[in-house]
Amino acid sequence: MTRMITFINGDGIGQEVIPAARQVVESLGLPLEFREAEAGFGTFEKTGNALPPETLALCQQSDAVLFGATSSPMTKTPGYQSPILALRRHFDLFANLRPAVSENIDLLIVRENTEGLYSRRERVEDDGQTAIAERVITARASERIVRVACQQAMQHRRRLTIVHKANVLSETCGLFRRVAFEVVKEFPDLTVNELLVDTAAMKLVQSPQNFDVIVTTNLFGDILSDLAAGLTGGLGIAPSANVGVGRPAVFEPVHGSAPDIAGKGIADPRAAILSSAMMLDFLGHAEIAEQVRRITYQTAHQGSTQATTQAIIHQLLEVAVHAK
Numbered sequence: 166m167t168r169m170i171t172f173i174n175g176d177g178i179g180q181e182v183i184p185a186a187r188q189v190v191e192s193l194g195l196p197l198e199f200r201e202a203e204a205g206f207g208t209f210e211k212t213g214n215a216l217p218p219e220t221l222a223l224c225q226q227s228d229a230v231l232f233g234a235t236s237s238p239m240t241k242t243p244g245y246q247s248p249i250l251a252l253r254r255h256f257d258l259f260a261n262l263r264p265a266v267s268e269n270i271d272l273l274i275v276r277e278n279t280e281g282l283y284s285r286r287e288r289v290e291d292d293g294q295t296a297i298a299e300r301v302i303t304a305r306a307s308e309r310i311v312r313v314a315c316q317q318a319m320q321h322r323r324r325l326t327i328v329h330k331a332n333v334l335s336e337t338c339g340l341f342r343r344v345a346f347e348v349v350k351e352f353p354d355l356t357v358n359e360l361l362v363d364t365a366a367m368k369l370v371q372s373p374q375n376f377d378v379i380v381t382t383n384l385f386g387d388i389l390s391d392l393a394a395g396l397t398g399g400l401g402i403a404p405s406a407n408v409g410v411g412r413p414a415v416f417e418p419v420h421g422s423a424p425d426i427a428g429k430g431i432a433d434p435r436a437a438i439l440s441s442a443m444m445l446d447f448l449g450h451a452e453i454a455e456q457v458r459r460i461t462y463q464t465a466h467q468g469s470t471q472a473t474t475q476a477i478i479h480q481l482l483e484v485a486v487h488a489k
């Protein structure tokens with residue numbers, strides 16, 4: 166059956182790295198159908214909607230979405246909603262998988278993707294002098310994210326670290342922690358430990374090679390995944406997958422729209438290409454995904470988006486020729 170992929174470039178370097186990743190995917194000659202849709206701040210300025218209904222409808226029909234990056238204003242902009250947050254919420258993509266890989270590091274952050282401090286329950290009181298954010302943690306969301314993390318850890322080196330801040334956030338992180346230790350009982354083959362998030366940050370910097378799979382709440386996962394990317398060569402090679410129970414799943418580089426380098430043709434396409442490898446895994450093309458991953462990690466960024474992309478495609482074609 167032909168699977169359908171929707172590409173959403175978004176803003177800034179998303180306009181460069183997603184077409185690059187598309188070139189790589191198209192070069193593989195797989196039975197895939199490709200569509201393109203719009204989202205982002207540019208789309209918002211043009212249409213008043215950062216994630217137009219046509220885009221959502223195309224995503225709904227797709228098996229997978231490859232999403233670039235969008236620019237979000239730092240201040241509240243009436244009517245603007247981050248499209249990636251909207252996609253995660255709309256399709257209940259509760260698990261955010263963020264691998265960080267380099268020569269001696271091979272870790273995976275499993276980030277809860279639907280609640281926590283991303284619940285958007287913020288308000289101001291006291292004539293604007295007090296701002297309050299509610300952090301929502303549910304047993305249901307904690308349970309399903311920890312289960313995914315355990316399953317991932319079983320495929321990795323069978324070690325799971327539960328990261329929280331239950332010494333301070335005794336109700337919210339307390340619930341997450343309690344549920345996590347219940348769920349891991351179903352996976353007796355795992356070695357499980359827990360770390361407070363601040364300690365985890367320090368240990369990640371000091372001895373990243375000791376980590377295998379990390380599971381944590383939404384904002385902690387957001388922060389730690391950038392930290393892990395920084396340890397393994399930067400955001401240029403940090404991919405991610407947003408998955409729920411069915412389809413579509415949404416794949417995106419961890420990096421943002423990088424307006425400072427946008428339009429120059431110098432953005433590193435490897436994070437987008439590695440995200441498309443995660444997408445190929447999801448679509449059942451594990452062997453080809455592994456080749457894309459191996460070649461992409463081996464290829465240095467050449468300083469030009471197209472040069473790096475062509476170098477990767479060239480090596481993929483050589484592997485394909487040798488396989489015949």
Ligand code: IPM
Nearest residue numbers: 235237247249250387419421
């Ligand atoms: C990420 C990004 C997003 C997030 C932003 C763009 C809303 O930083 O995917 O890590 O905070 O989740």
Ligand code: MN
Nearest residue numbers: 387388391419
């Ligand atoms: Mn982030």
